[in-house]
Structures are given as C-alpha cells and as structure tokens.
Amino acid sequence: MNAATPFDQFTRSAFGIEPGGTIGARLKAMATQAALPKGQSAPSDRTTDQVVFLASGATKLSAHASLEREQIVAFHFGGDITAIPSDSIYAYELTALVDSELLLFPAREFFDLAASDASISRSLLGRLTAALYRSRDKAVALGQKSASERLAGFLLGMSERVGKPHRGGCLLDLPMSRRDIGDSLGLTIETVSRQISHLREAGLVETQGRSHVRLLDLEALMAMAGHAQPAKNSTDNDSNLISINARLATSG
Amino acid sequence: MNAATPFDQFTRSAFGIEPGGTIGARLKAMATQAALPKGQSAPSDRTTDQVVFLASGATKLSAHASLEREQIVAFHFGGDITAIPSDSIYAYELTALVDSELLLFPAREFFDLAASDASISRSLLGRLTAALYRSRDKAVALGQKSASERLAGFLLGMSERVGKPHRGGCLLDLPMSRRDIGDSLGLTIETVSRQISHLREAGLVETQGRSHVRLLDLEALMAMAGHAQPAKNSTDNDSNLISINARLATSG
DNA sequence: CGCTTAATTGAGAGCCTTCAATCATCGTGG
C-alpha cells in the first residue's frame, strides 16, 4: 500500500488522521474498495446502509420512484462522502458517471467507530450537515422553481464544483448526460435541451459537443436562477458574488 | 431546574447523557431556551448556523425562494433535532405551528463539543443521516410525483409521526394549514384541497373540521403514493406494511 | 466513413396554476 491509495487519501484528506493508527486500521478492516467503470452501479446492499467515499471520478445517487421514473438526489466528485440508504421506500443506487474509485463502509459500524474519534466525528457532522443543506436547496428548486430557474441553478452549482475560470466566465466539462440533468432537475431531456438552447440564444452560454459548456454571464445566470438575495437597498449586487462561492463542494 | 425542563429532556432522551455532567454543563452554557407562540418564528441568526432541539410542539422549516414562493423543507415534532443554515442562497426560517418550546445552539460550537463525546456523536450522526434520507425522499416526491401521489405520501408520512390507530385506520390531527401542506408539497392550496376532496370521494379518507383527517385505507393510500415496492412475484403486498413503519420520526 | 446513440426541434395534450366566487370553520362578542 503506497502513499496514494484511496484509503490513505480517505483518512488523510477527509478526516485529517493517519491511516496507520488504531482507528485507521479498524476503518480499513471494514472498508471495501471498488473500481467502478463508467455506467456501472455500486454493489447495493438491501440490508445495510452504506457510507461511501469517492476517491476519484464522478457519480450520481439516484432514487427509483418507479420504473421509468428516476430522481437523481446528488452528484458526487472526488473527495466527497455520501450515504446510501437500504430501507427507503425508494430503491437508491450509486452509479459511476466516469470511471471511479470508491470505498464502501457498512454505515452502522462506520458511525459506531467514527463516533469514538473526535476528529472524524467533527468532520462527518460538518459534511452531513452540508449534505443536508444541499438536499434541502434541491428540494426548494424542485418544489418552487421553473425549468429555466432550475437549469440556471444547476449550471451555477456545477460551476462551483467542476468549473474552471475562463476569461471572466466559467468553463464546464459536464460528466453527465442530458438525461442525468433532467433526472436531477425533475425535467425531461427535451425540456433541458430547450432551456439550454434558450440560454445559448440569449448569449448566456456557449456549448461545444455534448459535455462542454461555457458560462458567459454568471451574474445573469444568478439572476435567472433566483439566487440573488433580495437587494436591501438599490443596486447592492456585490454580495451575490460572495455568497455563491461560500459553500464547499460536499456530498448531498 | 426540575426534572422536566426542556434541557433535561434534551440531554436524556436525545443523547442518553445526564444533564449534570461536564458535557451537560457546557451544552447548557451555550443553549438558548425559547418559547415560541403559534405562528412566530425562531430568532434567526444570519451569521451562524443554528442547531435546534424541539422540546415540545410542532414547527415548520421553510425556505423563501422569493417573495410569494415558500418551500417547507421539513416539519418537526417534539424530540426532533434540526439545523438551520445561515448562509444559504435562500432565507430559511423556523416557525411554530403550535405553541412550542425549543433550545437553540450555535451550530459550530455545538458540533465542536458534540464531537468530543462518543454518545452524542453517535446519536447526531444517526439523526443527521435520517434527516438527509428524509430530505432526499422529499426531493424524489417533488421531482417525480404527481399531486395525488404527493398528498397520499404526505398523509402516510404524517400518520407515522402523529397518527393514532383508529379502527384499522389512522386518525390525524394536523397542526398545519392547507397552505403549509401545499408549501411542503410544491403545490397550491387549491390543488391540495382538490386532491383531498378526491380522496374523500374515493372513500380513502374522512375529514372533520380543518385539521382532523381519518385515513380509512392505508394500503390504498400506499399504492396511490407509489410507496409500494415493486412486487417480486404476484400478490406479495405484506412487506409494504412493515417498511412503512421502519423509519423513526426525526428531523429533516 | 458509416452506424449507433444522444441531443435538438416541433406540435399537441395534460396537469397544475391562476383567477374568481362561494362555502365552511372557528374565535369573538353580544
């Protein structure tokens, strides 16, 4: 086991502890390492919740409301931690959007052990809270927002997580399909496609191929997404630029 | 401080620790106790996330997507713990549905202290995970389900939390208005009202006054909600009755 | 270079919303 294994990355970057310690050894004993090729789903356990550390790649966590109806509740990227329920009213499934490496833990044992270490507990409490907040924000979008608002919000959210600054705008290389975007936003692929076309016609974005999107006007997108805080006075728009970058990318 | 104070209830029932200990004293030092009359909102802190323990009563946690657009992300009842974000893109607000008693903690300090105690950590990890699962399930409903499915799911969810068994059915005394239900389900009050009328006409529920609802056919409601697991064989419906009661009521 | 899959674009239908009016509920005051 060299210094760059997923497990070392897990203990060090996620929790700030050394993999060689007592806790590290016990964590390792209950971990299952998996290399998920693109499109493949994590081995699901119908009897035990699972905690997942995504070492590298990108995944989607989706719930099957019925055959033909899938809701993606979260996207994950390298370094993210998430939890997969086993006894929900829906069947949840973690699927790789690109080739990915991940560590799987049985949730109950993992939390039992984590609770005994202050550093790990503190990290998990923060991450779970962030994931909860993110999930709530998604619920707000799904419950209250129009298709154009949702798509603008989605692009801005992705820009925070995988965007690269590019001449005052932002360059995205989206790992998910239009269907995935639709399943995440509660829209059909046709509606997603139409909304992207509208954004393109409005000069707010440029697209190249299936996955490359360039956000040309972040401020206009924020206004369109309804992310702008109600201006306290007249033209007090500066605060938006700050708040939009405030939250770190974490599973949710 | 007698044995029935909200704080004693908090440490004992929520975490299984004695309020008199060192941790208990430090928790108490950072706690703010509040009695919220019906309709009133908790004092919001725009700079610090808050952890809330609801000792008694019922509350809603809502996000303001804009003026006139409110999404309720969670209902809470006595014994629940939740967290209110301060720096979200939406303004979150905790409002009492009935006269309520609650304890407020600054989230960062609270989690810092909680992490140092294995018992508290374990409890919080479980509660936060449950809240995350519940929020995800709500996202699924908001993203994929029709009005009738959402309302049936709402009634079943409430039956688990505040329902009283009644002659093979379930008796509900809902503390929230039709507007609250609509804001929770991403529907208008008119649509909620129409769907309730449909359920009544179908003989699945009876209503009495504004808040009393009697669920007459839980199985039919489950089928309508789309909560039924895909039957593995022919008429294997017994498992639904078990799974519907599997999750404990927790904030989220 | 051709094929398979994904994405785009268009037309029509459906579900929920909006707008409007009526009815019921419940707290209050006589």
Next chain:
DNA sequence: CCACGATGATTGAAGGCTCTCAATTAAGCG
C-alpha cells in the same frame, strides 16, 4: 348560547408550462 365576522377552505373555469409523441440533426466511436 347563538349570531357574527374574518380567515381558511372548497369548487369552478380558463390559461400556461412542461410533458409526450414524433421527426430530424448532431456527436462520438468503431
């Protein structure tokens, strides 16, 4: 105890946004 008023809930009709169905175009891969 009942009448009254205010708020909440119900019901109806019309419109809008997204979905469904269908066809075309583009992208990516062998």
